[in-house]
Amino acid sequence: MRRSTSLRHYEGVTTGAQIVVERLLARGVDVCFANPGTSEMHFVAALDGAPQMRPVLCLFEGVATGAADGYARIAGRPAATLLHLGPGLANGLANLHNARRAHTPVVNVVGDHATYHKNLDAPLESDIEALAAWTRGSVHRPASGADLATAVDEAVASATAGRVATLILPANLSWGPAELSGAPASAPLQPADTGELDLPAAEDLLRHHGDKVMLLLGGSATSAAGLQAAARITAATGARALVETFPAKVARGRGIPAIDRLAYLAEQAEQQLSGTTHLVLIGARSPVSFFAYPGKPSNLVPKDTEVHTLGIAKIYSLAAQFDVPEPQTTPVAPVFPSGPLNPQNWAEVIGALLPDDAIISDEANTSGVFLPAATAAAPPHDVLTLTGGAIGQGLPVAIGAAIAAPHRPVVALQADGSALYTISALWTMAREQLDITVVILNNHAYAILQLELHRVGAVAAGDRARSLLDLANPSIDFAAIAQGFGVPATHATTAEELAAQFRAALDEPGPHLIDAAVAQWSIG
Ligand SMILES: Cc1ncc(C[n+]2csc(CCOP(=O)(O)OP(=O)(O)O)c2C)c(N)n1
Ligand SMILES: [Mg+2]
Numbered sequence: 001m002r003r004s005t006s007l008r009h010y011e012g013v014t015t016g017a018q019i020v021v022e023r024l025l026a027r028g029v030d031v032c033f034a035n036p037g038t039s040e041m042h043f044v045a046a047l048d049g050a051p052q053m054r055p056v057l058c059l060f061e062g063v064a065t066g067a068a069d070g071y072a073r074i075a076g077r078p079a080a081t082l083l084h085l086g087p088g089l090a091n092g093l094a095n096l097h098n099a100r101r102a103h104t105p106v107v108n109v110v111g112d113h114a115t116y117h118k119n120l121d122a123p124l125e126s127d128i129e130a131l132a133a134w135t136r137g138s139v140h141r142p143a144s145g146a147d148l149a150t151a152v153d154e155a156v157a158s159a160t161a162g163r164v165a166t167l168i169l170p171a172n173l174s175w176g177p178a179e180l181s182g183a184p185a186s187a188p189l190q191p192a193d194t195g196e197l198d199l200p201a202a203e204d205l206l207r208h209h210g211d212k213v214m215l216l217l218g219g220s221a222t223s224a225a226g227l228q229a230a231a232r233i234t235a236a237t238g239a240r241a242l243v244e245t246f247p248a249k250v251a252r253g254r255g256i257p258a259i260d261r262l263a264y265l266a267e268q269a270e271q272q273l274s275g276t277t278h279l280v281l282i283g284a285r286s287p288v289s290f291f292a293y294p295g296k297p298s299n300l301v302p303k304d305t306e307v308h309t310l311g312i313a314k315i316y317s318l319a320a321q322f323d324v325p326e327p328q329t330t331p332v333a334p335v336f337p338s339g340p341l342n343p344q345n346w347a348e349v350i351g352a353l354l355p356d357d358a359i360i361s362d363e364a365n366t367s368g369v370f371l372p373a374a375t376a377a378a379p380p381h382d383v384l385t386l387t388g389g390a391i392g393q394g395l396p397v398a399i400g401a402a403i404a405a406p407h408r409p410v411v412a413l414q415a416d417g418s419a420l421y422t423i424s425a426l427w428t429m430a431r432e433q434l435d436i437t438v439v440i441l442n443n444h445a446y447a448i449l450q451l452e453l454h455r456v457g458a459v460a461a462g463d464r465a466r467s468l469l470d471l472a473n474p475s476i477d478f479a480a481i482a483q484g485f486g487v488p489a490t491h492a493t494t495a496e497e498l499a500a501q502f503r504a505a506l507d508e509p510g511p512h513l514i515d516a517a518v519a520q521w522s523i524g
Contacts, residue, residue, distance in 0.1 A: 013177060014177070015042055015045075015046060015174065015175055015176060015177070016042070016145050016148050016169075016173040016174045016175065016176040016177070017042040017043040017045070017046040017169070017174040017175070018046040018049060018050075019145075019148045019149055019152075020043065020046075020109065020148055020152055020167070020169060020174075021043065021046045021047065021049075021050045021053055022050065023148070023149045023152035023153065024053070024080055024107070024109075024152055024156070025050060025052050025053055027152065027153065027156040028077055028156075029077070029078055029079065029080050029107055029156060030052050030053055030054060031053075031054045031056065031071060031079040031080070032047075032053055032054070032055050032056065032079065032080040032081070032082050032109075033056050033058050033063075033064035033065075033067040033068050033071070033079060033080070033081050033082070034055055034056065034057055034058065034064060034081070034082035034468055035057070035058050035059070035060065035061050035063075035064050035082065035083060035084065035088060036082050036084060036111070036449065036468055036469075037084035037085070037088065037111065037124075037449065037452075038171075038290070038291045038449065038452040038455075039084065039085055039111035039112060039113060039124075039171045039174075039291060040082055040083075040084060040109075040111040040169075040174075041449070041452055041453050042171070042174040042175045043082060043109065043111065043169065043174060044082075044453065044461070044465045044468050044469075045453065045461055045465050047464045047465055047468070048461060048462035048463075048464050048465045051464070055082075055464060055467065055468055057467065057468045059417070059420040059421070059471075060091060060392070060420065060421045061081075061083050061084075061088050061089070061090075061091035061092035062091055062092055062094060062095050064081045064082070064083065064092055065081055065083075065092035065093075065095040065096045065099065065106065065108070066095035066098070066099075067079070068080070068081045068099070068104075068106045069095060069096075069098060069099035069102060069104045069106060072099075072104045072105050072106060073102060073104055077105065077160070078104075078105035078106055078107050078156065078159040078160065078165075079106070079107070080107045080108070080109055081106065081107070081108045081109065082109050082111075083108055083109070083110045083111070084110075084111055084124075085110065085111055085112055085113070085124045085125075085126065085128065086110075086124070086125075086126030086127065086128045086131055087124060087126065087388070087389070087390030088110065088111075088390075089108065089110050089128060089131045089132065089166070090126075090131055090390075091390075091392075091421070092108070093131065093134060093135070096108070096135045096137075096164050097135065099135075099164055100135050100136060100137065100163070100164055103162035103163075104162070104164075105159035105160050105161070105162055105163065105164075105165075106137075106159055106163075106164045106165070107155050107156055107159045107165050107166075107167065108132070108164065108165065108166040108167065109167050109169055110128055110132070110166055110167070110168050110169065111169050111170075111171060111174070112128060112168050112169060112170045112171065113125060113170065113171060113291065113292060114170055114171040114172035114291075114292035114298075115170050115172055115173075116172065116292065116298065117171070117288075117289075117291070117292035117298045120288040120298055120299065121285075121288075122288050122289070122290055122291065122298075123246065123290055123387070123388050123389040124290070124291075124388065124389040124390070128166075128168055129141070129168070132164075132166035132168070135164040135166070136163075136164075137158065137159075137163040137164035137165050137166060138154070138155065138158040138159075138163060138164075138165045138166070139165075139166050139168065140154055140155045140158075140165065140166065140167045140168065141167075141168040141170075142167075142168075142169075142170075142173060144173070145173050145176040145177055148173060151167055152167065155167040171291065171292055172292065172294075175294050195308065195309070196308075196309050196310070196311065197280065197308045197309065197310045197314075199314055199317055199318060199321075202280070202308075202310055202314065202318050203318060203321050205278055205280070205308070206233060206236075206237040206239055206318075206322075207237065209277065209278055210237035210238040210239045211237075211238040211239065212275065212276060212277040212278055213237070213239035213240070213276070213277075213278045213279075213280060214239070214240050214241070214242065214273060214276040214278070214279050214280065215230050215233065215234070215239060215240070215241040215242070215280050215282055215310075216241075216242055216243075216244060216262065216279060216280065216281050216282065216284040216287065217230055217241060217242070217243050217244065217247075217259065217282050217283060217284055218243070218244040218247060218281075218282070218283040218284030218285065219248070219282075219283025219284070219312055220283060220312055221282045221283040221284070221312045221315055222243050222244075222247045222248075222249065222250040222251065222283075223249075223251055224251040224255075224256045224380065225316070226282075226283075226312065226315060227243075227250075227251060227256055227257045227259055228256070228257060228319075229315045229316050229318070229319035230257070230259060230282075230315065230319075231257035231259065231327065232319040232322060232324050233315075233318060233319050233322060235322075235324045235327070236322035236323065236324045237322065240276075241259050242259065242260055242261065242262045242272060242273075243259050243260070243261045243262070243284075244261070244262055244284040244285070244287075245261055245262045245263070245264055245269075245287075245290075246385045246386055246387045246388075246389075247261070247383075247385055247387075248384065248385070248387055249382050249383070249384055250382070250383050250385070251380065251381075251382055251383075252372070252375055252376065252378070252380070252381055252382075252383055253354075253375060253376070253377070253378045253379050253380040253381050254377055254378065254379060254380060255380060256380055257327075258372065258373075258376035260272070260372070261372065262287055262300075264290060266289035266290070266293070266296060266297075266300060269287060269289070269300050270297075270300060270302075273287070273300060273301070273302050273305075274302060275302075276302055276305050277302075277304065277305055277306065278305065278306050278308060279301060279305050279306070279307045279308070280308045280309070280310050281307065281308065281309045281310070282309075282310045282311075282312055282315055283312045286299075286301060286307055287299075287300040287301060288300055290389065291452075293455060332376075332377035334348075334351065334352030334353075334377070334378075335348050335351075335352060336348075336349070336352055336495075336499065337349065337495040338494065338495050338496055339494060339495055340493060340494055340495075340519065341492065341493060341494060341495060341498060341516055341517060341518045341519065342518065342519045343366070343367050343368075343369055343370055343518060343519070343520075343521040344370040344374075345495040346367070346439070346441065346495065346498055346516055346518055347368070347370040347371045347373075347374035347375070348370075348374045348495070349495050349498045349499045349502060350371070350374065350375065350378075350411070350413065350439070350502065351371075351374035351375045351376075351377065351378045352378075352499070353499060353502050353503060353506070354375060354378040354379060354381060354411070355379065355409045355506055356379040356380075357379065357380065357381065357408050357409070358379070358381040358382075358408065358409045358410070358411055359381065359382050359383075359384065359398075359401045359402075359405060359408050359409070359410045359411070360375075360381060360382070360383045360384065360410075360411050360412075360413060361384050361393075361394045361395075361397045361398040361401060361410065361411070361412040361413070361414075362383050362384065362385050362386070362394070362413050363385075363386050363391065363393055363394025363395075363397075363412075363413070363414050363415055363418050363419075364413040364414065364415055364441050365391075365415035365417075365418060365441070365447070365448055366415070366443070366447045366448050366451070366520070366521045367415060367441035367443060367447075367518050367521060368413060368415075368441070369521055371413065384397050384401060386418075391415075391417070391418040391421060392418055392419075392420075392421025392422040393418075393422075394412050394413070394414045394415075394418060394419070395412055395414060395419060395422050395423070395425035395426065395429075395438065396422050396425050397412075398410050398411075398412035398425070398429075398434075398436050398438070399425055399428055399429060399432070399434060399436070402429075402432075402434035402435060402436050403432070403434065406435075409435055409437070409506060410434070410435060410436045410437070411436070411437050411439070412436055412437070412438040412439070413439050413441065414438055414439065414440055414441065415440075415441050415443070416440055416441065416442045416443060416444065416445075416471060416476065416478070417445070417446045417471060419440055419478070420476070423481060423485075424485070426438070426481070426482050426485040426486075426487045426511070426513065427485040427486060427487075429485075429487060429511035430485055430486030430487045430510075430511055431486070433509065433510045433511070434510070434511055435509060435510065435511070436511045436512075437502065437505040437506055437511070437512050437513075437514070438482075438487075438511065438512070438513040438514070439498075439502070439513075439514045439516055440478045440513065440514065440515050440516060441516060441518045442476070442478060442515055442516060442517050442518060443518050443519065443520045443521075444470070444471045444472040444475055444476075445469060445470055445471050445472065445520060446468075446469040446470075446471065447520050447521065449468075449469045450466070450469050450520075451522075451523070453465065453469065477515065478513060478515035479491050479513065479514075479515040482513035482515075487511045487512065487513050488508075488510075488511075488512050488513070489512065489513040489514070489515060490512075490513075490514055490515070491514075491515045491516075491517070492514050492515070492516045492517070493516075493517045498514065498516055501514045502514065
């Protein structure tokens with residue numbers, strides 16, 4: 001079989017993912033219903049070198065598992081699914097239940113964190129075995145790269161007996177062979193926590209090491225009062241502060257300190273944290289990268305940094321110890337941009353027009369990189385973010401927020417791919433006549449995964465791999481879908497159109513959707 005040469009780090013060498021794809025083919029499994037994520041990128045890349053394997057992109061995991069069931073009922077042999085860690089498998093479970101009742105053979109390939117990344121409890125960490133066991137099928141977790149072929153053989157054999165077989169594929173076995181040993185890290189990777197600071201110790205630390213201290217805020221410390229206390233401490237001591245990457249609820253807008261969030265991309269997070277010798281966790285977890293990447297650290301705490309915790313309530317008394325003049329905020333005139341929509345100007349439109357006391361449900365993903373800057377001077381509002389990395393959260397969370405706070409305008413800033421997992425949320429918005437304005441950031445792609453394909457070292461991916469990350473063929477008309485669910489909807493292609501439609505949507509009661517054609521964001 002032709003070997004893919006698309007893997008930068010291991011050019012000319014077979015990766016674990018290639019072994020799995022080849023072995024599936026050798027055992028007669030040649031269709032793969034897929035909804036991949038970062039941990040599956042090497043499997044995706046391996047498809048370019050395996051033209052006999054037909055990859056079929058499904059936009060929700062329940063579609064992938066149901067399709068595998070239907071396929072096997074007709075073909076009489078299993079198809080594979082490709083699912084993204086526990087949340088991807090969990091989304092596919094109901095149709096795996098149906099497959100089990102039908103005695104359908106199915107082989108799930110479920111990506112997992114690299115073995116050494118698992119004990120960091122990164123956002124997508126979960127008990128995959130427990131979910132797979134729920135199907136009463138078989139679970140296969142290869143212990144090392146050397147076990148991959150046998151694990152595939154056993155999974156296909158088990159499925160062929162009329163069961164749901166789940167093969168768990170850790171990312172480092174997928175990108176091997178450099179890390180062929182799948183042994184978990186022997187030493188705990190969680191940074192040593194030097195313990196809970198009491199007030200005098202915290203004050204002492206800040207007075208003596210101010211410029212080397214980083215406060216990392218999470219939980220209720222990201223309320224307006226918490227951010228104000230943190231800003232007071234940083235102004236007085238030269239310490240820095242960041243908000244955790246995906247806070248459950250963060251206050252923003254005029255009069256609220258615009259404290260940056262820790263970046264999602266580990267490279268950027270490392271830069272933000274550099275120069276820190278004391279990291280003080282205030283309602284936040286110690287920072288780890290979302291995924292493991294070949295040759296890159298999983299633990300984002302800089303070397304030789306002491307990690308401390310401070311109870312959230314203490315931040316207020318701590319702030320009171322420092323004397324700083326009240327910060328003066330000069331009103332900033334809103335920017336009204338123009339021209340074709342791009343990742344920056346759509347956010348500026350929202351920042352300029354956001355109503356008072358709004359709630360933003362933010363699942364804008366890559367299109368949202370400029371949103372914090374663009375909304376810093378908007379009227380005070382709350383932002384709810386995607387906390388666990390399981391996409392499809394934004395529209396349902398907007399429903400809940402609108403029902404919980406019927407007098408507050410809710411704005412769902414929603415990437416296209418993620419919207420489709422839970423798109424029927426629109427119907428509930430219409431039925432309940434909720435005041436929600438949905439802006440679909442329609443970049444016609446799983447853009448983050450196109451970036452991740454490069455970041456995991458799989459460069460120059462071919463058409464087959466890219467087809468699993470592309471949503472342009474056929475392109476999806478969200479305005480038409482919304483109308484079908486009973487939600488009035490429009491299309492916007494320029495900043496001027498978005499502004500006019502956003503104003504109109506906010507003025508009228510009930511839900512509205514704007515399908516905004518936004519150019520893809522690219523780094524640099
Ligand atoms: C439940 C679940 N399934 C799959 C994934 C893998 N995944 C991460 S981001 C992404 C695509 C996101 O695309 P979109 O929402 O359009 O945002 P964009 O990257 O284009 O900004 C996918 C499929 C996931 N995180 N969660
Ligand atoms: Mg997209």
